[in-house]
Structures are given as C-alpha cells and as structure tokens.
Amino acid sequence: MQSSGSKTTVVGGALPNIPWEDRPAKGGGALWRYSHNPIIPRNAIPTSNSIFNSAVVPYNGAFAGVFRCDNQAREMNIHGGRSRDAIHWEIAPEPIQFQGPDPEMARCVYRYDPRVCWLEDRYYVTWCNGYHGPTIGIGYTFDFEIFHFLENAFLPYNRNGVLFPRKINGKYAMLSRPSDTGHTPFGDVFYSESPDLVHWGKHRFVMGPKGGWQSTKVGAGPTPIETGAGWLLFYHGVLTSCNGFVYSFSAALLDLEQPWKVLYRAKPYLIAPWEPYECVGDVPNVTFPGAALCDAATGRLAIYYGCADTVTGLVFGYVDEVIDFVRSNSEV
Ligand code: BMA
Secondary structure (H helix, E strand, O other): OOOOOOOOOEOOOOOOOOOOOOOOOOOOOOEEEOOOOOOEOOOOOOOEEEEEEEEEEEEOOEEEEEEEEEEOOOOEEEEEEEEOOOOOOEEOOOOOOEEOOOHHHHOOOOEEEEEEEEEOOEEEEEEEEEOOOEEEEEEEEOOOOOEEEOOOOOOOOEEEEEEOOOOEOOEEEEEEEEOOOOOOOOOOEEEEEEOOOOOOEEEEEEEOOOOHHHOOEEEEOOOOEEEOOEEEEEEEEEEEEOOEEEEEEEEEEEOOOOOOOEEEEEOOOOEOOOOHHHHOOOOOOEEEEEEEEEEOOOOEEEEEEEEOOOEEEEEEEEHHHHHHHHHHOEOO
8 A cells, every 4th residue: 555644655554543652752763662661561461470572463453462471480482462452462371372283393392582474364473483492483373363383494593583474576485593502692684485384495695793783693573564665674683792782673675576685774773772671671681673563554653672571662653764764874
C-alpha cells in the first residue's frame, strides 16, 4: 500500500491501532521511548525471572506475540502472548509446545530471542535453538495456539535468524549471524535463501562490524520492512567496553532484490542504553530490538526491544524520518 502520510512507499497494511505516543517536546531523536517503559515487567508471569528480546505482530484486529521468558531456574524458553493494545500483554504461563513429525527436532535444550514474520498464509517463528549449541529454529502457527516446528535452518552455531516477509526472486530468504558456542566476540550478518524453508543455501555476506557502537558484532533485529527506498533493517551492534558488551541499535537500507547489498547504513546508533532499565538488570547495557509494527498509512513505527536482558521496552518513530536519518548519516 502507498502510504499517504509518508513520502516513502511502505509495503504493508494499514495498522490504525498501532500503539503510539507523539515525540516528546525534548529529547526525542529519530526514535523516542514510550514514556511508560518498560511495558513488560520481568515478573509478568509467575515463573519468570525476565521477559525480553521478544516479537509481536498484528493478529485478528488485535496483537499476538512470542516472548522470551527466562524462568526462575534460569532456563530460556519462548511463550505465546496476546494483547488488545500491543502495550498490555497476557503471556501464557507455559512455554510453547511445538508439534512436528521428527522427535529429534523436539530435542532442543533451550529457545530464545524469537522473531515472528507473517509470510504468505501463516506466522513463522524463528529463534535461537539449542541443538548441540545455538542454531536457528523455525516453526509456524496460524493461531498462536498450536505451533509446528520445521527443521533447523543451519548447522550450529548461529543466532539472530530473521526471515524476510516475502519470497525474493522466487525463494524464501533469511538473515542470520554465524557465531560460536558462547558470548561470541565476532559476528557478521549473512543472507541465505531456500526453495522450501528447509534447505538453505546461496549464502551471501551482508555486513560486518564497523566502528564505535557496532565494532564487535552486528545482528539483524525485527523482520525487515519493505519500502520504496529498500528493505529497512533495524539491527543491533555491540561495543566491547572495559565493563563488557554494550548493545545498541540502528538501521540500514538493503537492496530490494539483492538484499545482501547494503545501500545505506547509519554510522550513529538510534537507541543505546541510556535509561536506568536499559543500564541495570541481569545483563547491564543492552538494548536489543526484536520486532517492529508499522502502519503503512502513516509510516508510524513501534519497535519492541529487550532492555538489560530483563524487561521489554517500546520506542516510536516514523519510517520517513528513520530513512532520512540512515541516508544522511550513512557509512556503508
Ligand atoms: C546475546 C544474546 C541476547 C542477549 C545478549 C546480551 O548473545 O544472548 O539474547 O540479549 O547477548 O546478553
């Protein structure tokens, strides 16, 4: 759909009920924080230690999502959730039980950092799947009640698997970030394609670390948003400080038909850990985006991000302004 309120075409439906708050009079850049952050506390379900790095989508006139809930045994898993307004969430107390034909694929020891992507006729979920080390799990649901798993996309070790919301040149497409068994001190984003969401190949380098806030590693965030200016990709970048990793995020524009070609990439971050709930928590100094709602009619954005690996926050912006920010501050 052509957006009337924004100068850049945004492909997608109108989302008049997108959560929204105008830019504050002081202090808002191209993205600004919701004044009532965090929106999801660490103990939103009785067993949770922390709820963060999660993904939400419009569903049946309201909203649904998949949430990373680490429990009080510090096991990492993903849970379904529903919301009328995309701000107040009811998260299922039990983790998602995936169904599938091969019991081997059910033998995962953890799940975390889900993304959700509407693709063709269903919602696909990708996540970091513990199968002899971290790799990319893929599943799908039609109703956020019953979930089916597919094969893992890649061999271990890999994280941050993010599907594109349509086929590209006749193939399913995914970004991912090959990694190691631990708190990986490197990380480049790669593009891969598949005829069937099971067999993946044609791997292409997309982007690696640069200076400053993104000097250690980078990883794709929410499902990319298709615009007239290219795929708008929010991604996280990591700086290694003398006090450990610092996770910030910004955005890039990727070529629509050859998404491994980066057209523009912002040199500054859009959001970095500044607020107390981003700087203090189980892992201090983390802002980690996992989902973006977009109203194609106005270009409004609502981005969900994990804060300090403890709670979930929300920031707002306009597609046009983010694209202007990326283009005018670009360093490819
Ligand atoms: C990454 C992932 C994320 C986490 C981040 C900061 O490696 O595990 O889930 O938010 O580290 O701890």
